[in-house]
Amino acid sequence: MSASLESVLQHPGIWRGNQRAQTAEDALPTGFAALDALLPGGGWPRGALTELLIERQGIGELRLLMPTLASLSRADGWLAWVAPPYVPYAAALAAAGIDLKRLVVAKPPSEADAWWTAEQALRSGACGVLLAWLRAADERRMRRLQLAAETGHTWGVLFRHARAAQDRSPAALRLLLEPAANGLAVHVLKRRGGPVSQPVILSMPQAGVARRARRTAPVLSLVQA
Amino acid sequence: MLWLAFHFRALSLEVFSRGAAAPAPLVVVEKQGSRTWVIACNDAAEACGVHVGMAASAAQALADGLVVRRRDPSAERESLAGLAVWAGRFTPSVSLAPPDGLLLEISTCLSLHRGLGKLLKQARSGVTEMGYAATMACAPSSHGAWLLAKAEIEKAIREPARLGSLLAALPVALLDQPPAVVEGLERVGARTLGECLRLPRAGVARRFGQALIDELDRALGRVPETRAFFEPPASFERALELPAPVQAAEALLFAARRLLPELEGFLSLRQAGVQELELACRHERRDPTIVKLGFVKPTRDAGRMQLLLRETLGRTRLPAPVHTIVLRAPLVLPLSASSGDLFQARNGEADGDLLLERLRIRLGKDAVHGIESAADHRPERAWRPCQEQNHAAAAANRHRPLWLLPQPLPCHDGRLQLKSGPERIESGWWDGGDVARDYYVAEDRNGAQLWVYCDRVSGEWFVHGVFA
Numbered sequence: 001m002s003a004s005l006e007s008v009l010q011h012p013g014i015w016r017g018n019q020r021a022q023t024a025e026d027a028l029p030t031g032f033a034a035l036d037a038l039l040p041g042g043g044w045p046r047g048a049l050t051e052l053l054i055e056r057q058g059i060g061e062l063r064l065l066m067p068t069l070a071s072l073s074r075a076d077g078w079l080a081w082v083a084p085p086y087v088p089y090a091a092a093l094a095a096a097g098i099d100l101k102r103l104v105v106a107k108p109p110s111e112a113d114a115w116w117t118a119e120q121a122l123r124s125g126a127c128g129v130l131l132a133w134l135r136a137a138d139e140r141r142m143r144r145l146q147l148a149a150e151t152g153h154t155w156g157v158l159f160r161h162a163r164a165a166q167d168r169s170p171a172a173l174r175l176l177l178e179p180a181a182n183g184l185a186v187h188v189l190k191r192r193g194g195p196v197s198q199p200v201i202l203s204m205p206q207a208g209v210a211r212r213a214r215r216t217a218p219v220l221s222l223v224q225a
Numbered sequence: 226m227l228w229l230a231f232h233f234r235a236l237s238l239e240v241f242s243r244g245a246a247a248p249a250p251l252v253v254v255e256k257q258g259s260r261t262w263v264i265a266c267n268d269a270a271e272a273c274g275v276h277v278g279m280a281a282s283a284a285q286a287l288a289d290g291l292v293v294r295r296r297d298p299s300a301e302r303e304s305l306a307g308l309a310v311w312a313g314r315f316t317p318s319v320s321l322a323p324p325d326g327l328l329l330e331i332s333t334c335l336s337l338h339r340g341l342g343k344l345l346k347q348a349r350s351g352v353t354e355m356g357y358a359a360t361m362a363c364a365p366s367s368h369g370a371w372l373l374a375k376a377e378i379e380k381a382i383r384e385p386a387r388l389g390s391l392l393a394a395l396p397v398a399l400l401d402q403p404p405a406v407v408e409g410l411e412r413v414g415a416r417t418l419g420e421c422l423r424l425p426r427a428g429v430a431r432r433f434g435q436a437l438i439d440e441l442d443r444a445l446g447r448v449p450e451t452r453a454f455f456e457p458p459a460s461f462e463r464a465l466e467l468p469a470p471v472q473a474a475e476a477l478l479f480a481a482r483r484l485l486p487e488l489e490g491f492l493s494l495r496q497a498g499v500q501e502l503e504l505a506c507r508h509e510r511r512d513p514t515i516v517k518l519g520f521v522k523p524t525r526d527a528g529r530m531q532l533l534l535r536e537t538l539g540r541t542r543l544p545a546p547v548h549t550i551v552l553r554a555p556l557v558l559p560l561s562a563s564s565g566d567l568f569q570a571r572n573g574e575a576d577g578d579l580l581l582e583r584l585r586i587r588l589g590k591d592a593v594h595g596i597e598s599a600a601d602h603r604p605e606r607a608w609r610p611c612q613e614q615n616h617a618a619a620a621a622n623r624h625r626p627l628w629l630l631p632q633p634l635p636c637h638d639g640r641l642q643l644k645s646g647p648e649r650i651e652s653g654w655w656d657g658g659d660v661a662r663d664y665y666v667a668e669d670r671n672g673a674q675l676w677v678y679c680d681r682v683s684g685e686w687f688v689h690g691v692f693a
Contacts, residue, residue: 058673058691062627078577086628086691090598090608093627094619105610106584106593117584126577179672 028155031067034200039173040192044068047153048172049146053189055162057085059179060204063096064186065157069129070097077128077154078104080121083114085133102128111136118156119145125152133159139168146170165189227332227383229315229345230370231352232360233308234377236325238265240300241292243356244467244480244550250288251468254281255296264296292468298324300466304357307463309455311351311487313494315344320367320452326374328367328452341381356483364388366446372418375399385446392444393419400440406433418444461491461554470509470546474538477506477547481534484552485527491554498523498560502530503553504538508545516541519585521578521613523558529579536586602652603660604629604689624648626676626690633678633687641667641677650678666692 027041036042044050054061073079079102081088090100106121108114111134118132122145130149134141137160149156158171165176174189183203188196233239242248250270252263261281273288285291301324308327312319315338318330331344338344345361352359362373363381369388373380376395382388395418397410410433415421421429422441430438442448463484471477481504492498502518518533584593594610598619601607607620608629646665653659662678669675676690 056671056673057628058675058693059671060674060693062693066627076577078580084628086630087608088596089604089625089627089629089690090596090619091622092625093596094598094621095623095625096627100596100598100619103596104581104593105596106588108588108592113588117588120583121580124577124580126580 026153028068028072030064031071032064032202035186035202038186038188038191038196038200044155044157045172045192046155047150049142049149049156049158049170051158051160051164051169051171051174053160053162053165053174053176055178059177060184061159061177063204064177064184064202065131066096066098072128073097073099073102075128077126078102078121080127080130081105082118082121082130082132083108083134084131115141115145119148121152122148122154122156123152125154127152127154130154130156131159132156137164137167139170143170146172226330226365226367227335227341227363228365228367228370229329229331229348229361229363230322230367230374231308231312231327231329231348232362232371232374232377233305233325233327233357234360235265235267235358236301236304237296238267239357240297240304241294241466242267242468243483244465245469245471245476246479248468249290249292250275251292251294252281252284253294253296254284301325303464306455306458307484307487308352308355308357310457310461310494311355311490312348313457314351314490315348317454317494319455321455322371326371328371330367331363345381351486354482355486366444367450367452368440368443369446372399372444389445393417393422397421400437402433402437402440406437409433457491457494460557461488462551463487464549464551466549467547470548472543472546474535474541474543477543477550478531478535478538480550481538481552482531484550485530485534488530488552488554489525489527492525492557492560495557496559496561497557498525499554499556500524500558501555502534503551503555504534505551505553506543506547507549507551508543508547511545513551514541514543514547519582519590521581523560525560532579533582533586536583540586602650603658604650606653606658626674626692628691628693630689630691633689636677636686636688641669641675643667643677644674647679651681664689 026046027039027043028046029043030036030039052061069079079098081104084105088103088105093103094100106117108117114132114134118130118134121127121130145156162176171190173191176187176189178185178187180201183201185199185201187199237253238251241253242251248267248269250273251267252270252275253265254261255264263275263277263279263281263284266275266277270288270291273291275284275287281293285293305321305323305325305327309319309321312327312329316329316331316334320328322328335341335344338347341363348361360374360377360379362370362379364370364373365383365385365388369392372392372395376399378391380391382391396416397407397418400407410421415424418441426438439448443450465480465484467480500520500523504516506514506516508514516537518530518537524530581593594612596608597611599607599609600620604625644666647663649663651661661681663681664676664678667675667677674692675688676692677686677688679686
């Protein structure tokens with residue numbers, strides 16, 4: 001191999017398909033053995049972006065992260081929530097084992113501020129994880145975030161709409177989430193080290209009280225959620 | 226005893242010039258009799274041919290754009306007091322030597338600062354940071370150190386014998402004696418302190434007064450000295466007049482940086498920190514612009530203050546040029562001295578606070594908050610945003626959704642399937658915000674799980690949360 005090619009391959013931004021999993025990547029266990037088995041290093045990639053693509057809120061996309069968030073909240077560093085669509089609810093977070101003292105919510109007034117906030121949180125290295133709900137993503141902004149995550153060695157999670165699945169992205173891990181019977185179907189769209197063809201079905205802790213509803217279903221729907 | 230003396234040789238000039246990085250040609254003049262003389266000039270003025278002792282009118286003729294300021298003794302007193310406050314970071318025993326000197330007793334605090342060399346280095350860089358120039362000397366007696374500093378002999382003497390030989394070579398003009406006494410000494414051929422000491426004591430005392438003998442004895446450390454120590458003020462407020470009005474944030478930051486070491490000294494002497502700082506920027510014929518700085522935790526770290534000051538000033542729009550800045554610490558909070566970190570562990574806590582402070586500057590204080598749970602059964606009141614994380618354990622409830630909608634949304638036509646419930650919540654009749662609701666978990670056609678309730682008064686359905 002020529003010397004110049006060798007030096008190019010030394011670049012941390014370049015990964016090669018044949019060195020999956022073995023990479024000494026600092027990974028955060030997801031708490032779901034079936035998912036850990038699919039992810040390089042056996043967990044969420046620290047120091048990189050993870051994209052979670054969903055059609056709509058409320059299918060278990062946060063429950064998927066709860067085991068990791070709970071363990072991160074016991075370590076140093078903030079759990080930063082940037083521009084969340086709703087209010088992260090204290091009682092439910094506490095029930096998932098998250099230490100609320102570590103939680104920081106930022107509600108930037110504009111989209112540009114939101115991107116700035118996410119970048120600062122990643123770059124500072126003071127956060128265990130950044131969760132961000134950002135709009136108007138373009139490749140340049142995504143690349144900046146990915147670089148910031150590498151600099152600060154912080155796990156960045158972006159929640160995006162499923163239609164972004166077709167776009168190119170510098171994120172190290174891209175997962176498409178879909179509801180499944182009693183759980184969540186996770187399609188790995190991109191990971192470091194080769195594609196995965198089959199989705200993995202994770203069973204999620206079910207929401208709400210165990211009691212069955214005695215009432216018959218009313219005719220309802222959501223205006224917007 | 227070991228004394229450290231500072232002689233601020235250009236104090237009368239620096240009170241005007243230290244607020245800017247590259248000041249214009251500047252002279253300080255003083256009226257003596259009917260004429261006005263130059264008593265100090267900066268390098269820029271000297272380059273134009275101005276020198277000390279010149280008539281003010283002559284200096285003005287030499288240099289173009291020369292700024293002439295009348296000597297301001299009250300500003301010098303204030304500056305000296307500010308310096309004394311700063312020196313409080315080294316030792317609590319600080320004594321003023323007006324108009325342009327400070328004397329610090331440092332024998333008791335040497336080990337705290339890891340030796341004399343380190344202390345002197347810190348002192349030197351601190352003085353420069355504040356925009357002053359000083360001659361520093363150490364000696365076993367305070368007056369001895371002061372004479373050395375005035376003679377510009379920058380030495381650290383610890384043995385009294387060596388001090389004696391050094392002092393012997395100094396001219397008598399340095400002594401704090403009336404001009405008549407100095408002239409008289411020179412007339413009898415005693416030009417240096419050494420020659421003065423060789424004269425018979427009784428004769429000198431009779432001819433020139435006991436005060437001269439006393440001063441020489443004090444300088445050599447032969448008699449104990451009594452010095453009044455400086456009492457630091459109870460609150461911190463320091464003004465700095467800028468040499469010329471400025472509007473650029475960079476120039477303001479430069480000036481504000483001059484004041485931060487004083488604040489740091491003030492806080493470390495009082496074992497305190499600040500959580501809020503105010504920088505008032507005074508304009509001509511206009512209300513001052515107040516720039517506020519907030520810290521997550523009380524701090525006295527000048528570097529951190531400077532960092533936040535830079536970001537805050539960068540985001541502040543000033544309506545007019547600023548002629549004076551005033552730094553104020555409205556509330557001083559106790560803060561124990563920092564203990565050294567044995568293993569140099571990564572201080573994640575400090576980094577985290579800095580991040581929050583930076584976010585708050587750009588996004589606003591309320592846009593960045595933590596979350597805590599509150600003791601209330603009504604879901605919308607069972608949480609609240611908080612600025613400071615307290616240590617109360619949160620009330621966990623696994624039947625709650627991870628997302629709560631800020632406002633319940635009414636449901637309209639379509640289909641939701643109720644999965645489980647009801648959970649009845651009735652509360653708040655006593656404060657006017659009463660609720661009577663039956664909560665259910667529902668699933669919509671896309672498989673999303675929602676927290677819905679039926680209002681038992683109106684019978685209408687609302688969505689209140691999302692099980693994300």
